[in-house]
Amino acid sequence: MSETPIELELSIQPSSQPGLERGLQSPLVFQLPLPTQDPPETHQQTQPQPEVQLSESNPEHRHQAKPLWIKHRRLLLLFGGFSLCAAFLGLIYYKHQNLQSRSNNQAGAATPCLSPACQRASAHLSTSADPFKEPCDYFLFTCGSDGLSPDSGGRQRGQGILGHQQNYNGKSVWSERRGHSKEREDRGVRQEKILDRKTVLLQYLREILESNNRGTSSAVQKAKGFYNSCLDTRAIETAGVEPFLTLIQKLGGWAASGQWNKTDFNSTLSLLMRDYATFPFFNLYVGKDPNEIARGSTKRYIQIDQPDLLIPIEWNTKTQKSQAKAQTLRRFLATCETYLALLGAPPSSSMLHVGMFMSLSSELAVATSPLQYRLSKGQLYQRMTIKELQIQAPAIDWLGCLQAAFHPLTLMEDDPVLVHNLPYMVQMTPIIGKWLNKHELSSSGPLQTYMVLNLLHTLMPALDSRFSEAAKNLSVTLGNTEEQVAPRWRHCVLETERGFDSVLTHLLRERTARREAEEVIQNIFSSFKSKLHELKWTDKTSPQSVMKKVHSLNPRLWTSNEISSEAELDLLFSKVSVNTHSFFSNYVQLLSLWQKRRRKLLTEQTERVDVLSVTPLLLGNELLFPVGMFVPPLFHPTYPRAMNYGVMGFLLAKDILHLLLPDIYSQSETVRAVGECVWAHYLTVTERTSRGGAFSLSAAQQQEVWVQYSALQIALQAYRQSLKNHPEDTSISGLSHTRLFLSSFSQVNCDFDPYHGFMPLEPSFLITVICAKSHLCPSRLQCPSKTQQHTLQTC
Structure with a gap:
């Protein structure tokens, strides 16, 4: 066969046959304009001429030819019929060859x-x-x-x-x-x-952040500066633990590594929540109430959940309690000792503080439960006011901590919140109270140690590689052998998005070919609807409900008009100062930006665009396709x-x-x-x-x-x-x-x-x-x- 590409023709089968593409209305051939060319001479067809010429000038011959013609009339008619058939078949062959030739030459004409x-x-x-x-x-x-097929063929x-x-x-x-x-x-x-598509998007964002375009806005330059400081691992290794130890002093110190000013527990907790997005005793986020989504409500609430404990635990289905195995605890204990040694804690006090941290973590872990269990017990989305939560769990200054986390928004005691594990909040109160009132440990500050090590976990991505290596070794010893270390660039793109999502959203929107993307979306959705008509349904109600749902949808590209200009971006990030040689200080600012984003979610009524989304989503009657889907390659x-x-x-x-x-x-x-x-x-x-x-x-x-x-x-x-x-x-x-x-x-x-x-x-x-x-x-x-x-x- 010729190496020239052949144009592929998709024909529609008659309705009596189970042909391909029955939903398509008419057969089409994908063809490009062809250069004008004469048909090859080898395909020319001519009608055959009779071998005997009858002369009308000779009467004798005319008189004798008539009987001969009559005698062989059937033979001549048969011969003429064969000639016509040959001409017809030749014409078909010519058209086929011409079509083949056009197809073969079409790529050259494109x-x-x-x-x-x-x-x-x-x-x-x-x-x-x-x-x-x-x-x-x-x-x-x-x-x-491999487990899906007896013979997977090798390709993964x-x-x-x-x-x-x-x-x-x-x-x-x-x-x-x-x-x-x-x-x-x-x-x-x-x-x-x-x-995968997520990696494709991250690589595209990487190209944007590593591009050296001059004349861009200051907000864009700050995002690029943050990204580059994240890539500068040499500067991170050189800085070591000093930036973190300096930060601890701002929080009142820590008895394990030096002087502790015996700061108030709730005051320190409020600072961790406001400035460092750290939540040692409970999780905090913003979201909708699913009971109101069906009514079309866009209101968002503060949602309070059990914490992500650092100590590894598992769920005991017999006792319906969380627990940690002794072997697991020993490995976690060794890792915590490594952390304190890296932070300069003397061996004499290191074991004491690690022991307090392990004991407090274990007590809190017993009060936690997995999501599926809480769902079965109806412990999700329990609505109550801040005042009611304060009565149930008085160890935490809920109004003060929430006001700090969502500053400068004004919160009142009567504002509703959604709680996802109220039994944990209730049990947390006596545990905190017990450790606060342990006089023999008052100078050691067990709750301060617990909060400092949680802050260490938050800031670990900005510290030198010794900490991440210790965490990785713990993960491997706990059985996570398949865990792979992401390349540094990927980690830095993700961290940049956490703080500068508005910048990346703006850059993506500016680079997306919206008209071309919208055209593909509309054509695909139209073809999808026609495909539904081909389905054979098991009952009469299914197609009606499905088609009603589909025809009510408005498919469109999901873009954000929140930031319409680079000037607005510059104003939004005007108070952010990026140090290209200190990723730690930049990371601390990122945590503050992250908390501001959380605060903004509480007051916004529109759905915020997720810059890293690569799949469509349904929002009411809108079928939204994120711009992150439409990136090269x-x-x-x-x-x-x-x-x-x-x-x-x-x-x-x-x-x-x-x-x-x-x-x-x-x-x-x-x-x-x-x-x-x-x-x-x-x-x-x-x-x-x-x-x-x-x-x-x-x-x-x-x-x-x-x-x-x-x-x-x-x-x-x-x-x-x-x-x-x-x-x-x-x-x-x-x-x-x-x-x-x-x-x-x-x-x-x-x-x-x-x-x-x-x-x-x-x-x-x-x-x-x-x-x-x-x-x-x-x-x-x-x-x-x-x-x-x-x-x-x-x-």
């Missing part, structure tokens, strides 16, 4: 995309495995975990979006038959790994639309199906039928049935297969509609439109989402299913196997 983004994409595609050149190896890897999830790396250690069915060239192995190793305004729809269109369609149809398996017969059909294709191509490696799909797996197969169909239909409205499109790597669409889709490698564990096969294999009974794909998509001779059903 306008190539030469933008920097397209050049990077072209270089990437050139080094990626091409599903149309090596289908036998490409499609047979498995997305699911999370090895890339838009250019994943092949795992050539695991051999596919065809690898033993065809072998792997050294060149292809080397190419696979060179390919870039992009784990997943999406770019200069990409050919075939590429944007093949990648982002598929991801959007998959997200919509998961969000709006979370459990459709029991409501539609189509889900099971399509899931089984796709799985039958997979078993046939991989020869698993004959090798005894087949297994049946669960309901959840069948639904996920249907979701991803439908998402590909939806994206393809949306792209076709886009081409119908705007026939022009550019090209990358000389690929024709539809081939670029499918090639781009094949790079999306097992998108990591909450449903990823239910996908038993590589999504790229869905191309094989779509191409089974159509002219979509080149013939070499088929593998040279006897199983490929079987007629495969169109799903």
